[in-house]
Amino acid sequence: MDVLKRAFLMNIHPYSKGDEKMETLQQTISIDPMTRIEGHLKIEATVENKKVIEAKSEGTLYRGFEQILIGREPLDAVQITQRFCGVCPTPHAIASAQALDDAFSITPPDNGRIIRNIMQGSNSIQSHVLHFYHLASLDYFHGPEIPPFIPRYEADYRVPKAVQESLTNHYIQAYQIRLKAHELCAIWSGKMPHMASIVPGGVTIRPRIDNITTSLWRLKELTDFIDNVYLPDVIMLAQIYRDYLQIGSGCGNYLAYGQFDLEANPDVTKRKRLLPMGRIVNGILL
Amino acid sequence: MSVKNSISRREFLQWAVAAPVSVTFLPRLARALQEAIKKYPIIWLQTSTCSGCSVSVINTIHPSIKNVILEQVLPGHQLVLTYHGTLMAATGKLSTKAAHEAAQKYQGKYILVVEGAIPTKGDGHYGSIGEEDGKPISMLKWIDFLGRNAMVTLAVGTCAAYGGLPAASPNPSQSKGVSEVYEMLNISTAVINIPGCPSHPDWFIGTVAKILLYGMPTPDELDEFGRLNLFFSRTVHNRCVNRDYLDDGIMAEKFGDEGCLLELGCKGPFTRADCPIRLWNGSVNWCINAGAPCIGCTEKGFPDEHSPIFQRR
Numbered sequence: 001m002d003v004l005k006r007a008f009l010m011n012i013h014p015y016s017k018g019d020e021k022m023e024t025l026q027q028t029i030s031i032d033p034m035t036r037i038e039g040h041l042k043i044e045a046t047v048e049n050k051k052v053i054e055a056k057s058e059g060t061l062y063r064g065f066e067q068i069l070i071g072r073e074p075l076d077a078v079q080i081t082q083r084f085c086g087v088c089p090t091p092h093a094i095a096s097a098q099a100l101d102d103a104f105s106i107t108p109p110d111n112g113r114i115i116r117n118i119m120q121g122s123n124s125i126q127s128h129v130l131h132f133y134h135l136a137s138l139d140y141f142h143g144p145e146i147p148p149f150i151p152r153y154e155a156d157y158r159v160p161k162a163v164q165e166s167l168t169n170h171y172i173q174a175y176q177i178r179l180k181a182h183e184l185c186a187i188w189s190g191k192m193p194h195m196a197s198i199v200p201g202g203v204t205i206r207p208r209i210d211n212i213t214t215s216l217w218r219l220k221e222l223t224d225f226i227d228n229v230y231l232p233d234v235i236m237l238a239q240i241y242r243d244y245l246q247i248g249s250g251c252g253n254y255l256a257y258g259q260f261d262l263e264a265n266p267d268v269t270k271r272k273r274l275l276p277m278g279r280i281v282n283g284i285l286l
Numbered sequence: 287m288s289v290k291n292s293i294s295r296r297e298f299l300q301w302a303v304a305a306p307v308s309v310t311f312l313p314r315l316a317r318a319l320q321e322a323i324k325k326y327p328i329i330w331l332q333t334s335t336c337s338g339c340s341v342s343v344i345n346t347i348h349p350s351i352k353n354v355i356l357e358q359v360l361p362g363h364q365l366v367l368t369y370h371g372t373l374m375a376a377t378g379k380l381s382t383k384a385a386h387e388a389a390q391k392y393q394g395k396y397i398l399v400v401e402g403a404i405p406t407k408g409d410g411h412y413g414s415i416g417e418e419d420g421k422p423i424s425m426l427k428w429i430d431f432l433g434r435n436a437m438v439t440l441a442v443g444t445c446a447a448y449g450g451l452p453a454a455s456p457n458p459s460q461s462k463g464v465s466e467v468y469e470m471l472n473i474s475t476a477v478i479n480i481p482g483c484p485s486h487p488d489w490f491i492g493t494v495a496k497i498l499l500y501g502m503p504t505p506d507e508l509d510e511f512g513r514l515n516l517f518f519s520r521t522v523h524n525r526c527v528n529r530d531y532l533d534d535g536i537m538a539e540k541f542g543d544e545g546c547l548l549e550l551g552c553k554g555p556f557t558r559a560d561c562p563i564r565l566w567n568g569s570v571n572w573c574i575n576a577g578a579p580c581i582g583c584t585e586k587g588f589p590d591e592h593s594p595i596f597q598r599r
Binding site: 041 | 306332339340344346352369375379381382384405413414415416417425450454455461483484542552558566571573575576581583593594595
């Protein structure tokens, strides 16, 4: 896609704020609660000479799902674990079902595997749109002068007024798009949030040609938004804030368990996935 | 627990955030003032929650969530979302300050929405939001302050209504629903339960609209679990589309079978909700039509009394 190629080829120049006097003193910044996330989080960072020298994160809620699961019927795990999160119940449901598939040595049929993937894919679209527009974007532009857009910290807003307006419109439009992504998911899952149809062995829903047809067209509507509104907004902000691409990489260690099974291999470590599992250690992909 | 049956127009006008204009000056202006937009501050507190109820509420189609928070949700009535941990622009201390200021400025006049159960073990330290004097402010403390000064409390979702998932055995955090915590803390603010896991956006919007237009529900409008009969009077089983299968004795025996789902553990007979009529997500589907048994998510006993999920109760 042209738009992606341009993003990867663009030059990255450090952003200079001019004659800013930097404190050499240590400064500890504590943000509690961190809003525009799911859940309860406190972040504490110690900054010295424009560098974060120490950072801590603290989850400020404990519910005890692991303890709650002990002693229950194994099949109940799919429903219980979904309630970790109302934004992303899908991966928890699917992970629970896959763990049970493994425990009972069940190989879901292709339809079961594919329908699980459709549910995961549609909720991923929902959660990405929600994240970019409704959670993250208010750090890059400000909404209208009414709650919940005020009060706000005056962040490093750089977008010109015209972009400010288009981002506001896209933010509003994105509410509709994400609920449509949930509708696509619910055609297969029964309802969203918290899906009914995922079970060990596959799914409870029998595919019908009308569901498949409507899903194709619902997905097209979502894809149009992603291609014509969402991606261009991401790239536009990335260009305006290109200096941000130089910061915040953390300690360089990342882990991914993979997503979207492409086959029914009983060995979960060898199963082919669209997004493979893997590790990055010290910034190097292993 | 005192329950106000209605809120007079006068009371609304007294705190309506409208430009102050002398009512005696011009009859037309007087009329305009009377018809001024009534604003209702909402403080949406997320406690021991998965945020699914917020995600579900923003799935509302007509009205859209934009209509609900940025426009008059009903002509002449505007909700003002002064605090919401997932949506608000402010973060950290600024967000906590916003909640405190709203509660103080609109004392006795704001709608407190609680999403999530409240951890009560110890001094409530299993859940905290923000800090005061370097110490975490427990969710229990938030509830105490915000609940006491609210006009009404909407307990959205089964967790807020009855404890829900965090309160499932062995309830490590000793989480409780709002009504139970209010009793513990001697708070007399009225509570309306809007359960569900998650709650359906229509149930939330419908309950809010009912309060805006008609004031607090009368006792006979609420069932014994504090839910509006409007949405929770009949069981899922009463109106299930699979009753014809049950009548014909066609029972699903394994997942994917056509037929009544009772043998697969359907809790429809014990669950009051209008899901069979309303359906979910723009009415595209519901649990039963996805071949999955009802898990009883609107009920006080969810999940423990409805477990194991796939076995008949």
